Amino acid sequence: MDVIKTQGVTKVYNPDKIPVYALNGVDINIEQGEFTAIVGPSGSGKTTLLNIIGGLDRPSDGEVFVGGQDISQLSDNQLIDFRKEYIGFVFQAYNLIPVLTAKENVEFVMLLQKRSKEERDQRVKELMDSVGLSDKLDSRPAQLSGGQQQRVAVARALAPKPTFILADEPTANLDSKSTENLLDIMARLNKEENMTFVFSTHDQRVIDRARRVVTLVDGKISHDERRD
Amino acid sequence: MIPILAWRNLWRNPTRTLVLIGAIALGVWAGLFMTGFATGMIKSYISNAIDQIVSHIQVHHPNFSEDQDVKFRLDQPDQHAAKIAEKEEVKAVVVRTLATGMISSAKGARGIRVKGISPAEESKVTGLDQKIVEGEYLAGKRKNEILISRALAEKLKVKIRSKLVLNMQDLEGEITPAAFRVVGIFHTGNKPFDEGHVFVQRKDLNRLLTLTSEGRIDPTTLGHEIALLLHDTKNIPAIQSAMAQPDWKVENYKEISPDLELYESQMGFVSTIYLSIIMLALTFGIINTMLMAVLERIRELGMLMGIGMNKLKVFLMIMLEAIFLGAVAAPIGLALGSLTIYFLGQSGLDLSMYSDSLEMYGMSPVVYFDVPSKVYWQIPVFVACTAILAALYPAYKAIKLKPVEAIRKI
Numbered sequence: 001m002d003v004i005k006t007q008g009v010t011k012v013y014n015p016d017k018i019p020v021y022a023l024n025g026v027d028i029n030i031e032q033g034e035f036t037a038i039v040g041p042s043g044s045g046k047t048t049l050l051n052i053i054g055g056l057d058r059p060s061d062g063e064v065f066v067g068g069q070d071i072s073q074l075s076d077n078q079l080i081d082f083r084k085e086y087i088g089f090v091f092q093a094y095n096l097i098p099v100l101t102a103k104e105n106v107e108f109v110m111l112l113q114k115r116s117k118e119e120r121d122q123r124v125k126e127l128m129d130s131v132g133l134s135d136k137l138d139s140r141p142a143q144l145s146g147g148q149q150q151r152v153a154v155a156r157a158l159a160p161k162p163t164f165i166l167a168d169e170p171t172a173n174l175d176s177k178s179t180e181n182l183l184d185i186m187a188r189l190n191k192e193e194n195m196t197f198v199f200s201t202h203d204q205r206v207i208d209r210a211r212r213v214v215t216l217v218d219g220k221i222s223h224d225e226r227r228d
Numbered sequence: 229m230i231p232i233l234a235w236r237n238l239w240r241n242p243t244r245t246l247v248l249i250g251a252i253a254l255g256v257w258a259g260l261f262m263t264g265f266a267t268g269m270i271k272s273y274i275s276n277a278i279d280q281i282v283s284h285i286q287v288h289h290p291n292f293s294e295d296q297d298v299k300f301r302l303d304q305p306d307q308h309a310a311k312i313a314e315k316e317e318v319k320a321v322v323v324r325t326l327a328t329g330m331i332s333s334a335k336g337a338r339g340i341r342v343k344g345i346s347p348a349e350e351s352k353v354t355g356l357d358q359k360i361v362e363g364e365y366l367a368g369k370r371k372n373e374i375l376i377s378r379a380l381a382e383k384l385k386v387k388i389r390s391k392l393v394l395n396m397q398d399l400e401g402e403i404t405p406a407a408f409r410v411v412g413i414f415h416t417g418n419k420p421f422d423e424g425h426v427f428v429q430r431k432d433l434n435r436l437l438t439l440t441s442e443g444r445i446d447p448t449t450l451g452h453e454i455a456l457l458l459h460d461t462k463n464i465p466a467i468q469s470a471m472a473q474p475d476w477k478v479e480n481y482k483e484i485s486p487d488l489e490l491y492e493s494q495m496g497f498v499s500t501i502y503l504s505i506i507m508l509a510l511t512f513g514i515i516n517t518m519l520m521a522v523l524e525r526i527r528e529l530g531m532l533m534g535i536g537m538n539k540l541k542v543f544l545m546i547m548l549e550a551i552f553l554g555a556v557a558a559p560i561g562l563a564l565g566s567l568t569i570y571f572l573g574q575s576g577l578d579l580s581m582y583s584d585s586l587e588m589y590g591m592s593p594v595v596y597f598d599v600p601s602k603v604y605w606q607i608p609v610f611v612a613c614t615a616i617l618a619a620l621y622p623a624y625k626a627i628k629l630k631p632v633e634a635i636r637k638i
Contacts, residue, residue, distance in 0.1 A: 056534055056632040077538060084536020091635065095531040099236035104229070111229045112536050156535075 002065070003164050003196050004030040004053055009062035011048050011219070022048040024219035025062070030164070033194040035187065037201050037210035044216040046200035047168055053198065054087050054166045055079045067163055084112055088157030090167035094149040096141040102128065102152045103137040109160045127155035131185050147178025154185060164196035171203045183209050230541055234548035237521070248517050249557040255506040256561025256607055257568065263499040264569045264597030265577070270491045270498070272592045274481075277488055280354055280416045280590075282481045283455035284464055290477045292452055296328055298437055299399050303475065305451030312456060312471065317463040320352035323451040325433045329396030331376075331426060335385035341425050342394060344433030353457045356414065356427065363388040363412035372432050374408035377422030378415045386410055394426075398437045399445065406436050417583075418590040499603040507614040514618035518550055522622045529626050530634020539627040546626050550619030551612065558611040562604065572597035 011023040023045045030036055038046050051057035052064055055071050064072050066086060074082055083089075096105045106127055107120045115123075128134045131151040133144075141149050150170060157165050167186075171179040187209060189195045199206055207213055215223035238245050278284060287308075289300035302308070305323045313321040325344035330337055347366040351357040356375070357365040366373050374392060376384070386392060390410045398404045408428060416422055434447035458464060464480045471478045482489035522529070529542060576594040579586060583593035 051632050054534075056635070080533060080536055080538045083534065089531075089535055091531065093527075095527065095635070097233070097528065097532070099233065099240060104232075108229065109536055112538075112541070160536075 002029045003032050003034075003067060004028070004198070005065040006049075006053065006059075007063045007065075009049070009052060009059045009064060011045070011052065011057070012060040015060065021219045023052070023059070026216075026219070026221060028214060028221065028224075030196065030198060032196055033190065034212055035190045035197050035210055036212040036214060037199045037207050038214045038216060039201060039207055040216035040222075042202075045219040046216055048219075049216065050166050050168050050198065050200050054089060055083050084109060084160065086163045088160065088162035088165040090150070090153050090157050090165060090170045092169040092172045094141070094146070094153050094173075096149055096152055096156070098141050101138045101140055102133060102144065102155075105141070105152055106155045106159050109156065113160055123159055124155075127158055128152075130158075130189065131155045132181075145178070147174050147181060150174060150178070150182055151185060154182065154189075158189065158195065164198060167197065167199045169201055169203070170199060171201065171206055176205070179203065179205050230545050231548055234545045235552055237525075237545070238549050238552050240521075244517060244520075245553070248513060248553060249560065251513055252510055252554060252557030252611065253561035253564065255510045256558055256611065257565040259499065259503045259506050259607065259610075260562070260565030260569055260599055260603065261597075262502040263603055264565075264572065264599045265595060266498045266502070267495050267599060268573075268577075268595040268597045269591055270495050271598055272595060273590055274488050274491055276416075276418055276590050276592060277485060278457075278481055280418055280421055282484045282488070283353055284458045284461060285456040285468055285471070285478060285480055286484055287454040287456075287471065288452060288477050288479075290475065293477065296326070298325075298327055298397060298452065299401075300452070301399075302451050302454065304449060305454055306448065309454050312454065315467065315470075317458050317460070317467055319457045319459045320349065321457075322346060322349035322353045322455050323430070324350075324453040324455065325430050325437065325450055326452040327396040327433060327437060329394050331380075331384070332393045332395070333384040333386045333390065336383060338380070338383065338423075340380075340394075342396060342433060343425060343427050344430035345427055346430050350427070353455055359414040359416050360412045361415045363410065365412055366427065366429055367411070368429060370409075372406060372408045373411040373429060375412045375414055375427040376410055377425070378413050379419055379422045380426070381410070381413050383423070388413065394428075396437065398439065399450075400440050404436050404439070408432075417587050417592055419584070419587040421590065422587075495600065499600065499606060503603075503606065503610045507610050511614050511618045514550060514553065514615060515621055518546065518619050518622035519625065521549065522546060522626045526629060526634045529629055530631045533629070534631040534635055543623045543627050546623035547616060547619045550615040550622075554611040554615035558608050561611075562607060565599075566604075569597050569599050 006026055006028050009023055009026040010021065013020040013022060026049060038049060040046050048057065052059050059072055063070055071079065071082060097108065100108065103124050106124045110120045110123060125134070128137060131154055133148060133151055136144060136148060144152065171182060174182065183206060186197055190197055199210065201207060211227050213225045214221055287302065289302055292300040309321045309323045312318055322345060327342040329340060329342055331340040361378060366375060381387065384392065388410055392408050392410060393405055394408055395403050395405045431447065434450040438445040438447045438450055458467060468478050468480055533542060573596055576596045578594050580593045586593050
């Protein structure tokens with residue numbers, strides 16, 4: 001089953017002056033349980049594609065279906081609710097809330113979803129165990145290393161039980177050991193929970209672990225390799 | 229979680245937050261201080277005017293206030309005064325004979341209002357005996373004793389036991405001269421009053437004014453003014469209406485001296501004016517700080533909206549941050565202000581160095597601070613409104629952010 005499906009997605013910046021095509025007719029289907037890396041040189045449109053799939057940005061043309069729903073038709077507020085319920089984000093710069101502890105960061109979206117305290121506590125414990133940070137529940141982001149922060153960000157993205165996780169260059173700021181550690185965790189979650197992961201990355205270590213590699217060049221898919 | 233997040237956001241930059249809290253607290257303190265000072269001044273002015281000049285209620289002949297002619301006298305004022313004094317709401321009553329004339333010494337002369345008083349009653353109504361700074365109060369030891377103020381004594385260059393000549397119109401409009409001897413010098417602290425009034429025994433004044441071409445009118449019946457002091461100003465309307473008579477003009481202190489009503493009504497506004505000005509200035513400080521707090525968190529706010537925090541919650545979070553600022557600062561300002569008001573309400577602020585100027589306006593040189601109780605709830609309302617008003621623009625800025633652009637901000 002397709003979790004994500006795009007049809008002729010185009011994104012044009014400055015359409016009235018000097019049009020710049022960040023995406024130019026991208027068709028992609030991503031199925032449940034995929035571990036997909038979107039790769040390509042800088043400016044190829046990786047982040048733009050991720051933003052459009054994640055409902056953070058709107059396509060200039062084309063359609064984006066997530067779980068069968070055309071998200072390009074949703075209003076800003078509907079998109080916010082949609083993201084909250086269906087999509088987990090992992091950002092390059094971790095983007096944790098610095099004034100909240102690791103535990104509070106992880107349960108934040110669940111609070112927005114109005115989940116019960118019991119459910120939140122159980123899920124936080126489960127996820128922090130899963131990312132190997134059960135001893136850092138009360139640490140603030142500033143007290144954690146980059147790798148640890150990114151693991152908390154993965155736990156946060158998984159907390160609301162999203163349909164898939166979008167990760168924009170998640171290892172860009174991490175050292176080798178932290179990268180391997182993070183990839184191990186994500187691969188395990190992909191395998192054990194059948195969680196769909198979509199990365200944009202330059203990092204060969206991530207590309208090596210991906211089971212599908214989609215290459216973008218100049219806003220178009222130039223290559224789509226499945227390694228199953 | 230939103231209140232917790234807002235509270236912790238407030239302390240991201242403790243120095244900046246503390247500076248702003250200090251500014252708001254200082255504003256609240258200044259609002260209380262200014263209100264306390266202004267209210268104290270106004271109350272001093274009003275109470276001085278009531279104590280020294282107008283009392284709570286005065287009764288005159290209906291035509292007397294127009295040209296102050298001695299012929300517009302009250303009928304049987306002492307009998308009426310005795311009845312009025314029986315009312316339990318009434319603290320003290322005095323009957324006065326009033327005349328306008330010229331006072332002269334060897335060194336000068338001035339136009340003057342002469343008040344003929346019964347010394348014992350007068351002391352109960354105006355406490356005149358307490359204001360004698362030299363010599364003694366009217367004792368009735370000999371005829372034609374006079375009390376003059378220190379200011380007038382200096383102008384006429386006279387001292388205790390000096391002789392002065394009073395020229396006044398009698399009931400027939402004839403000029404009646406009489407010599408008086410200074411027995412005491414008073415100082416009320418109200419310079420215009422002091423320079424324009426002298427006190428003599430009512431019986432002495434009546435004896436001079438009641439001699440007519442057809443013989444002497446009973447001097448004990450002459451009186452132009454009944455002045456009343458009540459225990460409580462709340463009873464003024466009731467007593468005033470109970471005293472109404474066709475041939476009497478019964479006026480309360482606000483009617484006699486409309487400036488007192490003006491000042492009294494200003495007491496209610498003074499805090500509003502001061503607080504409005506101070507809070508308006510603070511609004512810009514809060515806007516600036518909140519805007520900085522929003523602008524330096526653009527990426528984080530974008531991320532929050534990205535992961536599903538809706539705009540209403542983002543808006544509420546920013547508003548709450550400003551409200552918390554006020555909620556911390558206002559009690560500090562109120563506590564400091566209350567202590568200041570309490571201290572200066574007890575000991576007063578001594579402005580003796582400006583006493584000449586203050587006395588010109590009938591004010592005491594020591595101002596006892598006083599703040600109407602409503603100001604203590606007005607302040608939290610003002611601070612809350614200011615915080616909300618000041619946070620509106622930064623909060624609006626925050627919800628107008630586009631997550632995709634905000635997240636990319638460095």
